[in-house]
Amino acid sequence: FGKAGRAESATDPAPLEMFETTIQFKPRDQWRPGMTTDKLVEELDRIVKVPGLSNIWVPPIRNRIDMLATGIKSPVGVKVAGTDLKEIDRITGDIERVIKNVPGVSSALAERLNGGRYIDVDINRDAAARYGLNISDVQSIVSAAIGGDNIGETIEGLQRFPINVRYPREVRDSVEKLRQLPVLTERGAQIRLGDVAEIRINDGPPMLKSENARLSGWVYVDIRDRDLSSAVHEMQEVVAREVKLPPGYSIAWSGQFEYLERATTKLKVVVPATLLIIFVLLYMTFKRVDEAALIMATLPFALAGGIWLLWALGHNLSVASGVGFIALAGVSAEFGVIMLLYLKHAWDDRLKTGKASEQDLLDAIREGAVLRVRPKAMTVAVIIAGLVPIMLGAGTGSEVMKRIAAPMVGGMITAPLLSMFVVPAVYLLLRRRQLRRLEVES
Numbered sequence: 001f002g003k004a005g006r007a008e009s010a011t012d013p014a015p016l017e018m019f020e021t022t023i024q025f026k027p028r029d030q031w032r033p034g035m036t037t038d039k040l041v042e043e044l045d046r047i048v049k050v051p052g053l054s055n056i057w058v059p060p061i062r063n064r065i066d067m068l069a070t071g072i073k074s075p076v077g078v079k080v081a082g083t084d085l086k087e088i089d090r091i092t093g094d095i096e097r098v099i100k101n102v103p104g105v106s107s108a109l110a111e112r113l114n115g116g117r118y119i120d121v122d123i124n125r126d127a128a129a130r131y132g133l134n135i136s137d138v139q140s141i142v143s144a145a146i147g148g149d150n151i152g153e154t155i156e157g158l159q160r161f162p163i164n165v166r167y168p169r170e171v172r173d174s175v176e177k178l179r180q181l182p183v184l185t186e187r188g189a190q191i192r193l194g195d196v197a198e199i200r201i202n203d204g205p206p207m208l209k210s211e212n213a214r215l216s217g218w219v220y221v222d223i224r225d226r227d228l229s230s231a232v233h234e235m236q237e238v239v240a241r242e243v244k245l246p247p248g249y250s251i252a253w254s255g256q257f258e259y260l261e262r263a264t265t266k267l268k269v270v271v272p273a274t275l276l277i278i279f280v281l282l283y284m285t286f287k288r289v290d291e292a293a294l295i296m297a298t299l300p301f302a303l304a305g306g307i308w309l310l311w312a313l314g315h316n317l318s319v320a321s322g323v324g325f326i327a328l329a330g331v332s333a334e335f336g337v338i339m340l341l342y343l344k345h346a347w348d349d350r351l352k353t354g355k356a357s358e359q360d361l362l363d364a365i366r367e368g369a370v371l372r373v374r375p376k377a378m379t380v381a382v383i384i385a386g387l388v389p390i391m392l393g394a395g396t397g398s399e400v401m402k403r404i405a406a407p408m409v410g411g412m413i414t415a416p417l418l419s420m421f422v423v424p425a426v427y428l429l430l431r432r433r434q435l436r437r438l439e440v441e442s
Contacts, residue, residue: 054109072255082249104226117205227316302332302415309410324407
């Protein structure tokens with residue numbers, strides 16, 4: 001089922017040329033072998049081609065959220081604001097033309113701000129006054145006889161239907177017939193609507209949009225097989241180079257890209273602040289800068305597994321993936337902290353007994369590292385067992401959950417290996433200097 005045009009609601013800012021069609025999928029066990037959602041979209045996009053229209057395939061709930069938040073249902077929207085509709089229409093057309101050639105752009109469609117057809121009824125005040133009619137009388141005739149007027153309501157069970165009265169279609173389906181519409185004056189005289197008004201067809205905009213008290217025109221852009229950020233940055237470079245803006249006009253990039261930019265701006269502040277707080281907490285725990293720096297230095301290497309798995313699955317880095325990497329960094333830091341604590345305890349126990357040779361250091365590192373093998377293996381097994389169902393799931397919301405879980409699953413391969421092999425080796429290098437200093441003092 002579908003919808004053409006816009007609904008009578010302020011929450012549906014859809015132009016008249018927008019057609020929404022909702023497709024309900026069959027259960028996945030009835031799909032063709034090897035069929036996926038992405039392949040289905042590609043096949044539909046190849047088959048459903050209507051001249052003058054551009055396809056955008058969006059899940060219904062996300063579509064409604066995007067429309068309410070930014071008014072743009074496509075991944076990227078370009079908003080051109082200015083004072084003259086003809087100039088805005090020219091700029092949006094130029095933007096549509098230049099960004100169609102950007103790799104990753106599957107479709108680009110600019111709203112047509114010209115081409116609307118309107119019937120203007122220009123009332124002749126002098127002629128209307130001669131027949132005893134005023135402006136409101138003629139306007140009420142036009143609105144009721146042509147547009148229709150609700151005179152009552154019928155109730156059928158739980159349903160209510162308005163009763164609308166207007167002239168039949170066959171007497172109002174052309175401008176000439178509108179001029180011949182009968183009008184009854186208060187004196188009982190019957191005249192034609194053309195006697196008191198001039199009726200003509202004029203061109204105009206199909207719909208007016210405004211933001212921040214300025215007229216605006218939008219370009220809808222759909223992106224596939226490429227990450228959103230790099231595609232938009234390339235589009236911005238192309239538009240800045242090839243589209244000339246006259247004074248008083250501006251371009252704003254909206255849609256899902258707007259959320260990405262907002263999240264990226266916040267993460268640029270939150271992530272460094274979080275890392276600084278973690279470093280301070282590590283220093284307060286170990287009372288040594290080198291050991292705190294060791295844990296911090298292992299985090300990028302522990303995250304490598306998550307990056308590899310994202311690359312293998314073909315996922316682009318997104319806000320959801322960033323959340324997964326933040327969770328992975330926490331677990332990796334925990335792995336390193338616990339490993340380092342076991343190594344320190346084993347070495348401190350050797351020092352208390354007076355054993356301070358390099359062989360004693362190696363034995364202490366082996367002892368501390370071996371004690372962490374079984375607990376670490378159990379932790380990794382539990383995390384992977386809990387996340388594998390998410391990776392294999394295909395229900396509602398699985399696309400986002402997979403991108404959160406993928407960094408954790410990939411990181412559970414590299415993070416344990418790093419803490420069991422690299423951390424003990426680096427700890428050995430750090431303690432060798434202390435051991436040599438003790439030997440010199442003795």
